[in-house]
Amino acid sequence: RSPGYGISLVAETTTSCILSSKCVATHSGASELQLPEDLGTQAAMSLLQEIKLGGVVDSTHQGLLFILCALCPEDVSKVRVGKLSSYGIKTLQHIKEFMGVQFSIKPDPVTGTVLLTCIGSGFQNLYRKVS
Numbered sequence: 001r002s003p004g005y006g007i008s009l010v011a012e013t014t015t016s017c018i019l020s021s022k023c024v025a026t027h028s029g030a031s032e033l034q035l036p037e038d039l040g041t042q043a044a045m046s047l048l049q050e051i052k053l054g055g056v057v058d059s060t061h062q063g064l065l066f067i068l069c070a071l072c073p074e075d076v077s078k079v080r081v082g083k084l085s086s087y088g089i090k091t092l093q094h095i096k097e098f099m100g101v102q103f104s105i106k107p108d109p110v111t112g113t114v115l116l117t118c119i120g121s122g123f124q125n126l127y128r129k130v131s
Helices: 036-053 059-071 086-099
Strands: 006-012 018-024 076-081 104-108 113-119
Touching: 006 036, 018 036, 059 076, 059 086, 059 113
Parallel strands: none
Antiparallel strands: 006 018, 076 113, 104 113
């Protein structure tokens, strides 16, 4: 059963980092949908929370960023994220298990963010034709 509507907000920082937030209307009873104004407020507050956490990506996309760092050439990758999400932590565990790439995790108490570094696996697409 579809809730009916949702909203997605995106913000770009002055350093070109993209942060996003999304919310979907919920039913508050038998068939009443959440008011659009309340949904907009909820989405805006969620986006502001992502901005407050800092980092270069929002908590939803941390796992994707970690995978891209692990797949890059055999060089050092450094990324700064806000508080690690449970999905991000699980992704780090899978990366270590499947790819053998381990991240160094250092909290930065001054900014309240986390700095992660790794050496990429040097993955190459063997299917890609070389000209």
